[in-house]
Amino acid sequence: MLSRRSFLHHASCALLTSKTALRGEGAPGVIDVPAQVFYDPATLRHEPPSDHPESPKRLDAVMGTVRMLERQGRLSVATPRPATEDDVLLVHTFEYLKSVRAEIAAGRRTLSTGDTELSPGSLTAALAAAGTVVSAVDAVMNGRTRTAFCAVRPPGHHASQSRGMGFCVFNNIAVGARYARRRHGVDRILIADWDVHHGNGTQEVFWSDGAVLFFDIHQHPWYPGTGSPDEKGDGKGRGLIVNNPFPAGSGRKEILGVFREVLVPAADRFKPQLVMISAGFDSRAGDPLGRLTLTDQDFAELTDVVVGIARRHAGGRVVSVLEGGYSLEGLPLAVASHLARLAS
Ligand SMILES: [Zn+2]
Numbered sequence: 001m002l003s004r005r006s007f008l009h010h011a012s013c014a015l016l017t018s019k020t021a022l023r024g025e026g027a028p029g030v031i032d033v034p035a036q037v038f039y040d041p042a043t044l045r046h047e048p049p050s051d052h053p054e055s056p057k058r059l060d061a062v063m064g065t066v067r068m069l070e071r072q073g074r075l076s077v078a079t080p081r082p083a084t085e086d087d088v089l090l091v092h093t094f095e096y097l098k099s100v101r102a103e104i105a106a107g108r109r110t111l112s113t114g115d116t117e118l119s120p121g122s123l124t125a126a127l128a129a130a131g132t133v134v135s136a137v138d139a140v141m142n143g144r145t146r147t148a149f150c151a152v153r154p155p156g157h158h159a160s161q162s163r164g165m166g167f168c169v170f171n172n173i174a175v176g177a178r179y180a181r182r183r184h185g186v187d188r189i190l191i192a193d194w195d196v197h198h199g200n201g202t203q204e205v206f207w208s209d210g211a212v213l214f215f216d217i218h219q220h221p222w223y224p225g226t227g228s229p230d231e232k233g234d235g236k237g238r239g240l241i242v243n244n245p246f247p248a249g250s251g252r253k254e255i256l257g258v259f260r261e262v263l264v265p266a267a268d269r270f271k272p273q274l275v276m277i278s279a280g281f282d283s284r285a286g287d288p289l290g291r292l293t294l295t296d297q298d299f300a301e302l303t304d305v306v307v308g309i310a311r312r313h314a315g316g317r318v319v320s321v322l323e324g325g326y327s328l329e330g331l332p333l334a335v336a337s338h339l340a341r342l343a344s
Pocket of ligand 1 (some may be wrong): 195197283324
C-alpha cells in the first residue's frame with residue numbers, strides 16, 4: 001500500500017506529465033486502443049444471499065459478452081489494481097472506512113449505515129471495484145486507451161462520504177473522479193448517470209466541489225427518493241448538479257431528449273477535461289428493479305451523446321463505470337450496445 005507521502009510524490013510526477021494528455025494527445029510510443037474493459041475477478045467475492053438481485057452472476061453475464069467482443073478484436077481486457085486506503089479516503093471519511101472494515105471482519109451481514117448486504121469477501125471486492133476505476137482513469141489519462149469500461153460490483157453511486165447504502169459500499173466513480181483530479185490535474189469532470197435510481201451518493205460527494213458537473217436521470221418517485229430538480233449544488237458547486245426525474249414508463253423520448261437538450265449545452269459551457277458515466281442498466285425496459293423503458297439502441301445513442309461531448313472537450317476520454325442492471329438476460333445486451341459505441 002502506498003504511504004501518503006509516496007502517493008503525493010507519484011501524484012506530483014503524474015501532474016507534470018499530464019499536460020500532454022489534457023490536450024488530448026496520447027503519450028508518444030504508447031499504444032492507443034479505442035476501448036478497454038477493466039475487470040478484477042476479486043469483485044465476485046462480494047456475495048449477498050443467493051436470492052439477492054445484486055449477485056456475482058451479473059458480472060459473469062457481462063464478462064461473457066466482453067470476452068466475445070475481445071475475441072472479435074473489438075476491445076481489450078485489462079487487469080486493474082485494487083484501491084489503496086489513500087484512494088478510498090479521497091472520498092470517504094476515515095471513520096466510515098474503519099467501520100466498513102470492522103463490520104465485515106465481525107461477520108455482519110448488512111452494513112450498519114444502509115441497505116447493503118455483506119459477506120466475508122465484501123471488503124476485497126469493494127476495494128477491487130474502486131481500484132478498477134482508478135486504473136481505468138490512469139489508462140485513459142496516460143493515453144493507453146481512449147475509452148474505458150469498468151465492469152465492477154458492488155455498485156457505488158448511492159454511497160456518500162460516510163454512508164454506504166443501496167447495495168453500495170464505496171462510491172467507485174467518485175473515487176475515480178477525485179483521483180483524476182489529484183493525480184492527473186484534471187480540473188473539470190462530467191459525470192453522467194443514467195441508472196434508474198438517483199445517484200444520491202455522488203451528488204452528496206460533489207455537492208459543493210466545483211470540479212464535477214453531475215448530470216442524472218432517474219425514475220421518480222423511486223428509491224432513494226432524492227434527485228429533485230431543486231437540488232442544484234452549493235458554493236463552488238452551485239448549478240453543477242443537474243437532476244432530471246421522470247415518472248415510471250418514461251424512456252427514449254424523455255431521456256435522450258434531456259441528454260441532447262440539457263446535458264449537451266451544460267457540458268459545452270462546462271468544458272469537461274474528462275467524461276465519466278455512471279452506467280446503470282436498470283433503466284432498461286424489463287429490469288426487475290426499475291420501470292423506465294430504455295432499449296439497447298437507446299443506450300447506444302446515449303453513449304454517442306456522451307462520447308460526442310468527450311470528443312469536443314476532453315480529447316475523447318471516457319471512463320464508464322457499471323452501476324445497476326439486474327436482468328441477467330438484458331444486462332449483457334445493454335452493455336454490448338454501450339461498448340460497441342465506446343469502441344467506435
Ligand atoms: Zn440502480
